[in-house]
Amino acid sequence: MKHLLSIGDLDRAGIERICDRAAAFESVGGQDIKKVPALRGRTVLNLFYESSTRTRSSFELAAKRLSADVVNFVASGSSVEKGESLKDTVLTLSAHRPDVIVIRCPWAGGPELLPRWTDAAIINAGDGKHEHPTQALLDVYTLRRRLGNLDGVKIWIVGDVLHSRVARSGIVAFQQMGASVTLAGPPTLMPREAESLGVEVRTTLDGLREADVVYALRMQHERMDDAFVPSLREYASVYQVNARRLGARQLLMHPGPVNRGVELSGDVVDSPQSLILEQVAAGVVVRMAVLYEVLAASRSGDPITEPQPA
Ligand code: CP
Secondary structure, eight states: OOOBOOGGGOOHHHHHHHHHHHHHHGGGGGSSSOOOSTTTTOEEEEEESSOOSHHHHHHHHHHHHTTOEEEEEESTTSGGGGTOOHHHHHHHHHTTOOSEEEEEESSTTHHHHGGGTOSSEEEEEEETTTBOHHHHHHHHHHHHHHHSOOTTOEEEEESOOTTOHHHHHHHHHHHHTTOEEEEESOGGGSOTTGGGGTOEEESSSTTGGGOSEEEEOOOOGGGOSSOSSSOHHHHHHHHOBOTTTSOTTOEEEOOSOOOBTTTBOHHHHTSTTBOHHHHHHHHHHHHHHHHHHHHHHHTTTSOOOOSOOO
């Protein structure tokens, strides 16, 4: 795999390979010196045009745990504010010869443009409403750790599906792994093509107890030009996942950041059923595995050291 632009770049075997490699990297975080030399001498450029807490920190940590050199570029405070284009920014930073560029941007399809301007491997860390493939991988990884495998698992994705790149990548990954997916939310926040994605679509949470896993989505105010719901209070009264609606045996997931009191009540966020912090932790090992995968492919004939203590 030269780039990871879309979760569709991976079949089931590819997702399993990355999850297995991520599992092999778990021990690195438990060592006194949390490093292996696998990517020593490689350079990872994190190019973030949008805000991020989890994805940016975990890519940085992942690269450092693999002993790569890391350059963090944040659009705010850079020459982007003087009007420099994406193309010129990539051409400029590619002069430093990065081996990988991790990009988050508000433009759907933006990461697909980068291979025209750089030889670096490209990893999509979220592009507009389009895709968030590493989130889908870490979500699959988290569920495999809990459940063993996803075959026959019923996953309900609840809330603002329309604006969600997490849902778009997650649906594909969960289905690849054998899970069935139901989308639930207000019709105004459901994409028109939902029915064609091989999912069931519900407009209420009446059947929520059928789910093994409830995956709540963030209400994405920043991507809403219009009022898609009458008010957040009314939205929460119908669609909030809370202790009354969540059954005791159900697992709860959310990509973060959570709007407490909107899509989730605070008590379920902090409950033992919540996998939210496990998802964050999984982000590091899964992104280590993705960095390893794209660099191994882009440097064929130059084998990368197998994981071992630094
Ligand atoms: N899940 C996720 O992408 O979170 P951040 O926006 O904090 O990176």
